[in-house]
Amino acid sequence: MVLDSLAKSLREALKRIxxxxxxxxxxxxxxxxxxxxxxxxxxxxVALTLEITNNVEKRAKEEPxxxxxxxxxxxxxxxxxxxxxxxxxxREFHVKPATIMLVGLYGQGKxxxxxKIAKFYxxxxxxxxxxxxxxxxxxxxxxxxxxxxxxxxxxxxxxxEKDSRKxxxxxxxxxxxxxxxxxxxxxxxxxxxxxxxxxxxxxxxxRPSEVILILDASTGQxxxxxxxxxxxxxxxxxxxxTKLDGTAKGGGALSAxxxxxxxxxxxxxxxxxxxxxxxxxxxxxxxxLGMGDFETLxxxxxxxxxxxxxxxxxxxxxxxxxxxxxxxxxxxxxxxGLFKKLFESLPMAPGGIRKDIDDKFFDESENKLKKYKVIxxxxxxxxxxxxxxxxxxxxxxxxxxxxxxxxxxxxLLRDYKRVKDMVKNIKGNRKILSLxxxxxxxxxxxxxxxxxxx
Numbered sequence: 001m002v003l004d005s006l007a008k009s010l011r012e013a014l015k016r017i018x019x020x021x022x023x024x025x026x027x028x029x030x031x032x033x034x035x036x037x038x039x040x041x042x043x044x045x046v047a048l049t050l051e052i053t054n055n056v057e058k059r060a061k062e063e064p065x066x067x068x069x070x071x072x073x074x075x076x077x078x079x080x081x082x083x084x085x086x087x088x089x090x091r092e093f094h095v096k097p098a099t100i101m102l103v104g105l106y107g108q109g110k111x112x113x114x115x116k117i118a119k120f121y122x123x124x125x126x127x128x129x130x131x132x133x134x135x136x137x138x139x140x141x142x143x144x145x146x147x148x149x150x151x152x153x154x155x156x157x158x159x160x161e162k163d164s165r166k167x168x169x170x171x172x173x174x175x176x177x178x179x180x181x182x183x184x185x186x187x188x189x190x191x192x193x194x195x196x197x198x199x200x201x202x203x204x205x206x207r208p209s210e211v212i213l214i215l216d217a218s219t220g221q222x223x224x225x226x227x228x229x230x231x232x233x234x235x236x237x238x239x240x241x242t243k244l245d246g247t248a249k250g251g252g253a254l255s256a257x258x259x260x261x262x263x264x265x266x267x268x269x270x271x272x273x274x275x276x277x278x279x280x281x282x283x284x285x286x287x288x289l290g291m292g293d294f295e296t297l298x299x300x301x302x303x304x305x306x307x308x309x310x311x312x313x314x315x316x317x318x319x320x321x322x323x324x325x326x327x328x329x330x331x332x333x334x335x336x337g338l339f340k341k342l343f344e345s346l347p348m349a350p351g352g353i354r355k356d357i358d359d360k361f362f363d364e365s366e367n368k369l370k371k372y373k374v375i376x377x378x379x380x381x382x383x384x385x386x387x388x389x390x391x392x393x394x395x396x397x398x399x400x401x402x403x404x405x406x407x408x409x410x411x412l413l414r415d416y417k418r419v420k421d422m423v424k425n426i427k428g429n430r431k432i433l434s435l436x437x438x439x440x441x442x443x444x445x446x447x448x449x450x451x452x453x454x
Contacts, residue, residue, distance in 0.1 A: 003250045003288060009038035010083075011290045014076055023071035028060045035079070042251025043220045044086065048259070052082045080285065087281035088258030091238060093265055095124050097179040099172070099206050102240075103199050103230055104214035106137065106187040109242035113214050113268065114184045115147035116276040117240075122152065126179035131171035132157030133164045133202060136186040144184050151273055154178065164198060168205050183208065191226070196233040203234045212265060213239045215257065220249035224256030231262060238265035241279075245269050321420045323384040327376050371404065372412050378402040387416060 013034045020027055032053045039049040056078055065074045100117065104110045111134075118128045130148040132155070134140035141157045148155035156171040168183055175181055183206055188195045203211065213236045215223050223241075230236055239257050244250045244267045257264055264279045376384065378401035383390050390398070390413060399406045 003042060003244070006038050006042040006251055007288045007290070009034065009041070010079075010288065013038070014079070014289060017072050017075055020072065023060075023075055025061060028057055028075065031075070031079075032057045039251060043249040043253075044251045044255050045221055045259075048086060048255055052086060055082050080289065083289075084281055084285055086255040086258060087285060088261075088264060090280050090282070091263035091265060093238070093278060095121065095126075097126065098209040099181045099183070100210045100212060101183045101185060101199075101203060101206055101208040101234075102212050102214055103185050103234065103236070104187055105191065105226065106189055108187065108214045108216045108219075109268065110134075110184055110187065110214045111140065111143050111147055113212075113240050113242055113266075113276075114144065114182050115151050115153075116268065116273050117212075117266070118148070118153040118180070118182055119151040119273045120276060121180045127154070127177075128180040128182065129154040129156055129171070129175040129178045131168060131175075131181060131183045133168050133171075133183050134186045135162050135164045135167060136188075140184075140186075153182075165201055165205055168202050172206055181206070191229045191233065199230075199234050210238060211236045213262070215239055215241050215253060217241050217244040217246075217250040217253045217268075220252035221256045223253040224260050227257050227260045227262045231260070236262055238263050240264075240266040240268070240276075242268040245275075323376060323379065323387045323416060326416050326419060327373065327384065371408065372415075375399075375402045375404055375409055375412050387413060 013031050016034075017023070017027070017031065035056065036049055036053050039052070040046065059078045059082075060075050063074070063078070065071050069077070102110050102114055102117075114130055118130055121128050130144055130153050132141050132144045134144070141159055145155050145157065154175065156167075156175060158167050158170065161167055164186060171183075172181060183202065185199055185202055186195065211234055213227060213230050215226060217223075219226065227236070227239060239262050241250070241253055241257065241264060244253075254264065264281075266276055267279050267284075269275045269277060375398060378398045379390070383394065383398075390409070395406050395409050399409050402409075
């Protein structure tokens with residue numbers, strides 16, 4: 001979970017509000033103290049933390065509760081609105097043909113981010129080329145070439161060339177017909193005169209439509225100073241904050257960058273090339289507080305749907321569900337991060353549809369899915385289609401073939417029966433399943449689903 005410690009602390013504060021029978025000054029003061037501790041631990045600036053929490057306390061004590069609300073919901077609304085202020089305003093980002101220049105210091109994750117942005121555009125059907133303009137760092141050429149290969153993008157570089165301007169000029173010319181050209185520039189340990197001059201010259205040559213600053217979330221409050229320094233050298237159009245999943249300082253980086261007025265465009269949420277998302281402050285904060293994120297849930301559902309076998313989907317529509325369909329479902333759930341993304345996009349209880357859950361739950365669940373897939377790989381096609389026949393000697397043979405125990409095989413069959421019963425229960429709502437099948441080939445969830453009540 002992104003900013004896991006901050007999220008847990010803030011969610012606990014909201015749960016406490018929901019459990020309280022009375023919202024009085026004492027409760028407000030205690031909640032404010034909990035917020036201060038949580039924000040400071042996430043490396044948010046002290047002055048900014050005090051400004052936010054003082055605003056929460058003042059508004060909670062002085063603002064009248066609207067007629068269509070209650071004291072608990074009003075306090076939560078105030079907290080949400082004040083926290084939203086530190087994340088800045090969203091910047092509309094149009095996915096269209098573009099030249100994108102990436103800038104940043106050493107070790108911030110520019111090359112990996114280049115691959116993530118390339119994959120992001122390729123998912124929208126664009127031809128992408130990565131241009132290796134980092135001629136200073138040893139191994140930069142090979143690393144970007146490997147990243148380009150891993151995501152299926154084109155690559156351009158001149159091995160051994162020290163003039164980054166020449167590389168960019170030739171790359172832009174050679175791939176002028178490509179939709180998206182991503183220029184990975186050199187870094188330094190700190191922004192100095194030579195780096196400022198180099199990126200300024202590359203900016204003149206490439207004339208990018210986007211200049212994206214790459215910042216590691218662990219930079220913390222220093223992120224604001226870096227953003228200002230780069231913006232003074234070459235006007236940045238947006239910021240990509242990397243490694244937000246693995247640092248307690250992410251709150252400092254997010255708030256510091258937002259305070260400069262530089263819009264945060266993307267955040268990196270993991271190691272995989274798919275672990276990047278467009279930054280929408282309101283949606284990000286809603287997920288952080290456990291309020292859910294319906295748009296992200298729908299996007300994750302689309303990813304899940306795209307990988308489903310059409311025959312399996314047809315059987316689900318008809319109310320049939322064998323181990324073959326179960327295998328397809330679990331195979332999709334096992335995609336990196338998808339299982340977690342689906343659950344984190346749901347609202348937490350109370351008032352939601354899930355309990356607040358931690359990383360241990362996801363680790364245990366994903367390990368179980370992997371185990372079940374291995375067990376099912378040891379089954380025959382007949383057994384997958386007729387799971388009720390798996391008894392006695394068949395259970396022993398499957399266990400021996402998979403390397404697991406007969407208890408593990410029986411556990412799988414019990415879980416299969418539970419899921420089958422659940423599918424049987426939703427069989428009555430054939431409209432949803434039929435709509436999913438109808439839209440299967442386009443890879444889009446129907447509007448009827450997207451507009452369902454949250």
